[in-house]
Amino acid sequence: MAASCHDVDPVPGKPTETGTSLLETATGAIQGFAPVNQIHQHLCAFHFYGDDMTRQVEAHHFCAHLTEDVRQCLIFDGPDAVARLIGLEYIVTEELFLTLPDDEKPLWHTHEFEVKGGVLFMPGVPGVVERRDLETVAKTYGKTIHFWQVDRGDALPLGLPQIMMALTRDGQLRQDLAECVEKKFGVSFQKERENRAYMTGPAHGIHPLANAAGKGLKTSIREVDLPDPTTRARVFT
Amino acid sequence: MASSDKKPLPTPASTGGDGGPPGKPTIMSTMMLDKGAAALQSLRPVKQINQHVCTFALYAHDPQRQVETHHFVSRLTQDVLQCPVYDSDDKNARLIGVEYIVSRKIFEALPKEEQRLWHSHAHEIKAGLWASPRVPETLEKTELADHMAGTFGKFWCTWQVDRGDRLPLGAPALMVSPQAERIATVLPDLVRKRDHKYSFSTEELKAARADVEVPADPRPGQADYWVRHHKGFAVDVVPHEMKRHARFP
Numbered sequence: 001m002a003a004s005c006h007d008v009d010p011v012p013g014k015p016t017e018t019g020t021s022l023l024e025t026a027t028g029a030i031q032g033f034a035p036v037n038q039i040h041q042h043l044c045a046f047h048f049y050g051d052d053m054t055r056q057v058e059a060h061h062f063c064a065h066l067t068e069d070v071r072q073c074l075i076f077d078g079p080d081a082v083a084r085l086i087g088l089e090y091i092v093t094e095e096l097f098l099t100l101p102d103d104e105k106p107l108w109h110t111h112e113f114e115v116k117g118g119v120l121f122m123p124g125v126p127g128v129v130e131r132r133d134l135e136t137v138a139k140t141y142g143k144t145i146h147f148w149q150v151d152r153g154d155a156l157p158l159g160l161p162q163i164m165m166a167l168t169r170d171g172q173l174r175q176d177l178a179e180c181v182e183k184k185f186g187v188s189f190q191k192e193r194e195n196r197a198y199m200t201g202p203a204h205g206i207h208p209l210a211n212a213a214g215k216g217l218k219t220s221i222r223e224v225d226l227p228d229p230t231t232r233a234r235v236f237t
Numbered sequence: 238m239a240s241s242d243k244k245p246l247p248t249p250a251s252t253g254g255d256g257g258p259p260g261k262p263t264i265m266s267t268m269m270l271d272k273g274a275a276a277l278q279s280l281r282p283v284k285q286i287n288q289h290v291c292t293f294a295l296y297a298h299d300p301q302r303q304v305e306t307h308h309f310v311s312r313l314t315q316d317v318l319q320c321p322v323y324d325s326d327d328k329n330a331r332l333i334g335v336e337y338i339v340s341r342k343i344f345e346a347l348p349k350e351e352q353r354l355w356h357s358h359a360h361e362i363k364a365g366l367w368a369s370p371r372v373p374e375t376l377e378k379t380e381l382a383d384h385m386a387g388t389f390g391k392f393w394c395t396w397q398v399d400r401g402d403r404l405p406l407g408a409p410a411l412m413v414s415p416q417a418e419r420i421a422t423v424l425p426d427l428v429r430k431r432d433h434k435y436s437f438s439t440e441e442l443k444a445a446r447a448d449v450e451v452p453a454d455p456r457p458g459q460a461d462y463w464v465r466h467h468k469g470f471a472v473d474v475v476p477h478e479m480k481r482h483a484r485f486p
Contacts, residue, residue, distance in 0.1 A: 090395075
């Protein structure tokens with residue numbers, strides 16, 4: 001598999017020692033991994049930063065169904081064993097999205113364009129099978145948070161979490177990134193777009209508050225006074 | 238727009254009910270599609286996950302709010318680990334965040350501002366709070382003594398399940414680790430509940446780890462900043478101009 005489409009510094013640290021590796025082989029065999037074993041699907045797509053469309057990331061989603069209407073995905077920067085865990089995404093049906101408070105909706109994005117545009121795909125899965133699920137995905141909303149800014153070459157997950165957005169129209173996706181991914185996975189976004197022309201997005205159309213309410217957003221951090229420790233053992237209401 | 242320390246407005250997404258995620262149970266055809274896809278895809282990054290750690294975390298903006306966490310760990314190098322974090326270890330577990338773990342050497346090289354977001358692990362390991370379900374203590378102790386007790390973590394929580402959110406709402410929240418100070422102690426009921434579920438004893442784990450070595454200075458640089466300064470951290474998501482090279486949305 002070709003290298004990442006991003007230029008990232010290697011992860012710092014010595015190569016894994018034999019003793020550590022043996023111990024982890026043992027824990028891998030003895031322990032239970034039920035939540036992670038639910039992950040059944042690999043989707044590749046692109047995200048950009050809520051305050052900067054020009055910074056784009058190839059995002060490999062590894063998804064599980066929590067219920068029929070809610071998925072939760074781990075996002076890695078590549079499909080191979082050395083991939084960095086750079087973020088996560090939650091995906092919900094339109095029906096559930098509509099139950100979100102209005103100040104929450106802007107943190108979520110639509111999937112209609114990236115599915116219909118052919119740029120979101122499932123590596124290794126034949127189009128016919130892939131399309132069956134993508135028909136559903138096209139109608140969903142996602143909330144993506146990244147913690148590791150690999151597109152700026154960070155060797156470690158530095159800084160604040162970033163709320164990410166997804167493509168919503170032609171002209172947004174950087175050509176160099178698109179070509180790199182198409183080549184790496186042997187896919188043609190244009191061909192897929194044609195195959196997916198029949199699909200439809202959310203029944204009620206794209207909600208005006210979704211996709212950062214059509215504007216942009218960013219995260220910031222502040223120090224806060226801590227509650228008095230003597231008011232302990234209260235039930236959170 | 239959203240803040241990690243503000244409760245969401247009451248809506249079906251934010252009020253508990255039974256607390257489970259909304260939605261119908263996954264239907265058979267979805268499961269079949271999932272299984273079919275899984276058979277064709279290698280899911281390699283996920284297959285690297287080979288450790289399960291159960292411990293506790295506190296919200297950096299309100300350390301009296303605490304959660305039992307389940308970390309599923311994979312290793313990138315001898316000095317860097319990455320973990321999706323769930324609220325339980327069963328198949329219906331909710332993905333509540335991500336933690337990164339680094340060695341002291343890596344931590345000390347971080348810029349000061351960055352270090353404030355990281356917490357030490359020595360206390361929670363010595364106190365028996367950090368546990369590896371199903372792993373015999375003897376096996377666990379070598380690794381802990383050598384590595385984990387001296388590591389530092391950075392943990393972002395994206396789903397505040399303990400306040401009854403039925404979906405992941407709000408800004409991501411910084412989490413911090415249990416410490417010896419009173420403001421950072423884990424509620425006994427949470428520990429009891431965990432011990433009961435796994436039929437082990439945190440007290441016994443603590444005793445078994447009495448001779449696990451911790452560095453003379455367990456809190457280098459700005460680690461555990463919140464405890465020393467009695468200040469928490471809250472994250473806000475605010476409207477901001479999006480730099481763009483094309484129309485949006």
